[in-house]
Amino acid sequence: MSTTATVENLPNASAEPQVNYLNARYGVKSWLLTVDHKRIGLLYLCTITVMFVVGGIAATMMRINLLEPQGALVEPETYNKLFSTHGLVMVFFFLVPSIPVTLGNFLIPMMIGARDVAFPRLNLLSWYIFATGCLIMLYVVCTGGVDTGWTFYTPFSTTYSTTDVVLAALSIFVAGFSSILTGVNFIVTIHKMRAPGMTWFRLPLFIWSMYASAIIFVLGTPVIAITLLLLGVERLLHVGIFDPALGGDPLLFQHLFWFYSHPAVYIMILPSMGVISELIAAFSRKRIFGYSFVAFSSLAIAIISFLVWGHHMFVSGESIYAGLVFSVLSFLVAIPSAVKVFNWTATLYKGSISYEAPMLYALGFLGLFTIGGLTGLYLASLSTDVHLSGTYFVVAHFHYIMVGAAVMAFMGGIHFWWPKITGHLYPDLWARIAAAIIFIGFNLTFFPQFVLGYLGMPRRYAMYPAEFQALNVLSTAGASVLAVGYIIPFIYLIWSLKYGPVAGPNPFGAKGLEWTTQSPPPTENYLKIPIVTEEAYNYETAPEPEVVRV
Amino acid sequence: MSSHSESAAHGHLMFHEHVVPVSTYLAVFITLLIATGLTTWIAFQDLGQWNLVVALAIAVCKASLVVLFFMHVKYNKGLSRIVLIAAVFWLGIMITFTLADELTRHWQINPQPWVGTIVPVVRHLLF
Numbered sequence: 001m002s003t004t005a006t007v008e009n010l011p012n013a014s015a016e017p018q019v020n021y022l023n024a025r026y027g028v029k030s031w032l033l034t035v036d037h038k039r040i041g042l043l044y045l046c047t048i049t050v051m052f053v054v055g056g057i058a059a060t061m062m063r064i065n066l067l068e069p070q071g072a073l074v075e076p077e078t079y080n081k082l083f084s085t086h087g088l089v090m091v092f093f094f095l096v097p098s099i100p101v102t103l104g105n106f107l108i109p110m111m112i113g114a115r116d117v118a119f120p121r122l123n124l125l126s127w128y129i130f131a132t133g134c135l136i137m138l139y140v141v142c143t144g145g146v147d148t149g150w151t152f153y154t155p156f157s158t159t160y161s162t163t164d165v166v167l168a169a170l171s172i173f174v175a176g177f178s179s180i181l182t183g184v185n186f187i188v189t190i191h192k193m194r195a196p197g198m199t200w201f202r203l204p205l206f207i208w209s210m211y212a213s214a215i216i217f218v219l220g221t222p223v224i225a226i227t228l229l230l231l232g233v234e235r236l237l238h239v240g241i242f243d244p245a246l247g248g249d250p251l252l253f254q255h256l257f258w259f260y261s262h263p264a265v266y267i268m269i270l271p272s273m274g275v276i277s278e279l280i281a282a283f284s285r286k287r288i289f290g291y292s293f294v295a296f297s298s299l300a301i302a303i304i305s306f307l308v309w310g311h312h313m314f315v316s317g318e319s320i321y322a323g324l325v326f327s328v329l330s331f332l333v334a335i336p337s338a339v340k341v342f343n344w345t346a347t348l349y350k351g352s353i354s355y356e357a358p359m360l361y362a363l364g365f366l367g368l369f370t371i372g373g374l375t376g377l378y379l380a381s382l383s384t385d386v387h388l389s390g391t392y393f394v395v396a397h398f399h400y401i402m403v404g405a406a407v408m409a410f411m412g413g414i415h416f417w418w419p420k421i422t423g424h425l426y427p428d429l430w431a432r433i434a435a436a437i438i439f440i441g442f443n444l445t446f447f448p449q450f451v452l453g454y455l456g457m458p459r460r461y462a463m464y465p466a467e468f469q470a471l472n473v474l475s476t477a478g479a480s481v482l483a484v485g486y487i488i489p490f491i492y493l494i495w496s497l498k499y500g501p502v503a504g505p506n507p508f509g510a511k512g513l514e515w516t517t518q519s520p521p522p523t524e525n526y527l528k529i530p531i532v533t534e535e536a537y538n539y540e541t542a543p544e545p546e547v548v549r550v
Numbered sequence: 551m552s553s554h555s556e557s558a559a560h561g562h563l564m565f566h567e568h569v570v571p572v573s574t575y576l577a578v579f580i581t582l583l584i585a586t587g588l589t590t591w592i593a594f595q596d597l598g599q600w601n602l603v604v605a606l607a608i609a610v611c612k613a614s615l616v617v618l619f620f621m622h623v624k625y626n627k628g629l630s631r632i633v634l635i636a637a638v639f640w641l642g643i644m645i646t647f648t649l650a651d652e653l654t655r656h657w658q659i660n661p662q663p664w665v666g667t668i669v670p671v672v673r674h675l676l677f
Contacts, residue, residue: 191629218633219636219637219640223644249652251651251652252648255644255647255648255651256644256648259644259648306640306643307643307647309647310647310651313651317655318651318655319650319651319652319653319654319655319657320654320657321650321654321657322647322650322651322654325647325650326647
């Protein structure tokens with residue numbers, strides 16, 4: 001506990017309830033007008049949970065429909081709306097904001113020893129903007145949905161679709177401003193608000209990855225905003241931008257769309273990598289192997305992510321020469337990603353490993369991210385992509401990254417910091433059971449889709465040839481298991497708020513400034529600004545965990 | 551912010567905000583209005599292949615004025631300029647790679663093997 005001078009100020013965990021950010025003020029108004037980064041993080045957590053449920057319901061209906069070759073539940077037009085809703089809601093209203101706006105908001109000031117983010121009111125404004133975007137999207141979903149897929153490809157979206165494309169695009173346009181403001185806030189906070197002694201190379205790796213994500217937020221999001229604005233201009237005013245009939249170029253839309261949307265994948269995965277670095281260090285009780293390599297690989301991924309978007313367009317009519325360049329550049333992303341995976345694995349080596357629930361999620365992440373990443377190389381190769389593009393192989397690949405990796409890390413992070421956020425412990429046995437169910441359910445859902453795709457089943461169809469039924473039934477069965485895996489944590493985490501044992505300041509015996517203050521933290525985070533005197537993850541000086549280690 | 555007040559208490563003022571006279575803002579604003587009028591006027595003139603170039607040149611000048619004066623980049627150094635340069639660089643990446651596709655789409659899809667193209671050149675040079 002040598003990192004800070006605040007420890008002596010901590011009241012005893014068994015004493016009277018302390019004043020903290022949750023009980024300092026009460027009432028709806030105290031939440032809706034709060035500028036406390038921790039409360040704003042919780043507002044975001046509630047919002048994205050609602051959106052996750054909406055996206056999940058759409059996915060469930062899709063999987064039920066695919067139980068039978070001719071479609072078991074809905075008309076093909078409805079199916080189109082289901083996969084569009086699922087994609088739009090999950091990508092823009094759950095995955096992109098997930099870790100940054102919840103754990104990022106909660107933890108960045110705490111990890112760097114600050115009392116809040118640099119611009120607290122801007123932080124609250126970004127939640128209101130995000131919530132407005134969510135409401136617009138929910139209105140679209142409730143009033144007939146949209147059928148363009150989450151990619152809004154032209155000229156279908158601008159000319160032929162009869163659904164409310166403009167309003168759906170507007171919801172993303174609005175939510176995008178929330179991302180930009182959050183990104184600016186994080187960058188300034190990390191640059192300007194670090195505690196004395198918290199040098200760049202003493203920062204937890206979570207901060208490095210959040211910094212890299214914030215850069216993508218700021219540089220990429222304006223492009224998708226303008227692209228969707230142009231889409232609206234063409235659809236409403238018939239100005240020829242993307243439609244060849246009006247003198248436009250449909251590939252221009254794909255260039256602009258993927259210039260943001262490919263880096264957006266790294267917005268999802270970089271924060272996840274940050275979470276995993278924290279989890280693996282904490283549950284191996286070791287400093288992350290090759291700290292600076294892991295830190296710089298985050299920045300390398302952020303930069304290279306902007307140079308690879310053309311691999312989404314290999315079979316769209318893109319120049320073969322541009323395709324060659326994009327293919328080579330896409331392979332480059334594998335290098336910093338592999339650096340991280342190898343370094344995490346090396347951290348495990350001779351570590352004092354324990355298998356609490358967050359660690360199970362972290363280990364699940366390692367395997368699923370590796371499969372998701374390596375199958376990406378098949379899609380980055382010009383020749384194999386011709387066969388696999390537009391099939392379920394792609395669906396399986398990006399779900400391994402976005403769900404297998406990103407959501408596993410999100411769940412791991414929520415479990416790791418839940419005692420800090422709420423001051424209560426959850427039942428670890430149930431948490432471990434849920435982690436195992438999610439891992440099994442996930443693989444059962446998506447591994448068959450690799451095979452389906454390789455055999456040639458195209459994505460986004462409500463029907464399929466009868467010979468694909470067995471694998472589709474397997475996938476739907478897996479989705480049911482996965483749903484159970486997500487519902488169990490929802491129940492016991494809510495349960496723990498009232499009935500969970502009180503958590504001390506540092507139940508896992510982890511390193512990091514956030515563990516040196518009380519749980520839940522006071523509104524100011526630290527009663528005294530901490531002074532940092534050592535490297536991150538110096539587990540030789542870590543306290544013993546309070547929970548029983550297994 | 552707390553860090554600001556603490557630093558100020560120690561006698562170090564962190565932020566030196568440059569105060570720009572209103573006349574400068576007005577001058578920039580009027581210049582922008584004139585440039586907008588110029589853009590509109592140019593749009594009705596046929597300059598052939600220069601149409602796009604002239605329109606973009608005026609737009610870049612206007613954007614530069616906004617960034618330099620209204621967004622204070624002229625008076626801020628360090629991080630602000632790095633952010634600006636990064637943004638322009640990223641815009642360059644987007645345009646360059648998009649044009650890399652657009653300008654090479656009509657190229658021959660099955661180029662001759664290297665041997666077939668290089669050998670005659672080498673033979674010509676040597677003999």
